[in-house]
Amino acid sequence: MRWMLVMLVFVPISILLHFLGAPGVVMFVVSCLAIVPLAGYMGLATEELAKYRGPAVGGLLNATFGNATELIIAIVALSRDEIEVVKASLIGSIVGNILLVLGLSILLGGLKYKVQSFNKDLAGMHAAMLAMAVISILVPALFVRSVPGMREDPTNWRIESLSLGVAGVLLLLYVGSIIFSLWTHEDLFRGGEAEEAEPPHWPQGKAVAALLASTLFVALESEYLVASIEPVVHQWKVSPLFIGVIVVPIIGNAAEHSAAVLMALRNKMDISFNIALSSSTQIAMFVAPVVIFAGLLIGHPITVLFINFELIAVAVSVAIAALISLDGRSHWLEGAQLLAAYVIVALAFYFIPAVPVTSGIQPPPPRTGEGRVPHPRPLSFSRRGERPPPPYPLPGAGLQWTARGGRVTALASAWPHLATRLCLATALRLAIHAAGEGRLGFCSPFCLAQGSICFPFSLAGRRAGEEGRTRLLSSRYNNTSGLVNTTL
16 A cells, blocks of 8 residues: 555654654654554555465464554553553454444445445354453453452452453453354355455565564554653643543554455445454454453553443444344444444543543541541530430441340440440430430430430431431330330
8 A cells, every 4th residue: 555655754753753852742643653554564464474374374364463553552551551551442442443443434335335235144243252352341340349348459369360360261262263263164254245366465575574574663663652642641631541542543453444444445345344343353352361461471460340431332332333233234324323423432531531540449438546437526415405416427337226025135246345335225225215204305424424426316216316417216116025126
């Protein structure tokens, strides 16, 4: 492609600017422009090598090196501890291939041809693999965020083991999909449009040299790109999530995007669907697990836990792709719908504040002393006829008190001090006696001596106090069994 040859000029320009100490924003833009043709030549060299090795080995090469650019960028960013950008780029590659690439291909192809057809079995297989990828990132997030006290920390051995286990399962499933598509059911992937065997245009040595050179320069440009993310975030006031979800996937897949659109304009929707959906499958089933294992090796562990908005974006994208692939036919309106969904997702990520985004269980409130929560207010007395102050916040769960046969037993295991338990038991017994005599309020001297809590009581078990923070003390009496239950 002539445009890729022209854009190669940005590679020496970026190297020169790096040694001249150019600003970070300039380096970011130039390195992005340099990665676009390098990624294109990497994919082109892989295709040329595949022509020499036959369909099986060629398909394996395409499956392995089809998203090498994203893998290189992710590993470079991970080595610089840009974990947020790495996760966002993985999600952005999946969402971008489904919504942007496929949507643009269907839209432009539909404007030229009224209705286009494709192999719905092939598209359905890719949609099922993507659904499996969604499960692999959704289930761990729900597990961790539903277990009380579970910290979303990469150093947590449970989360680290869970991430490695999920990554291993995805890799095994990806190997199974390669065997399925290249050996056991290869006729399924040849259906639809007959493809003629195209002879290679490059010598084999040239293809190998181009692949090695483009890989080397992509790694170099990725260093420049990742190093300039922080200045871009501060100067452009955008979130690293936006850069990872939108910018990095577009520059890494620009050549592949153009190939999918070109196939749609030639009315070869099978190839266009295969490029878009298989690329997303490779990111989810191959690149993401490799990044997880690579992070463990280089000392920057990364987990399968993504923020909620990233989970929603990828789940919605996969659901839309599954719906579109049901009937095996497409038209321009479906492409417009996919592009509209991508614009909405991009706008949401753009307006995320440029601050570190955290998710999961919030840290517990700070404590003072020996693990005790300090009293929120000083000791106060309530007298008969006056509105008592609201009770102090209770540090434990609700307490159930049971009185049978004139004896009161306190089930107060959540309270740490025996004196407080005795205080509450005494106050409850006096409360039951006061309620029988029609007294509306009292405060136990024992309770006041402890300085812990002040209880209002009533005959009907009405709401204690008139403030919004006042706890409800309800009383029930069973005449047949002589049982009094009061729940706080």
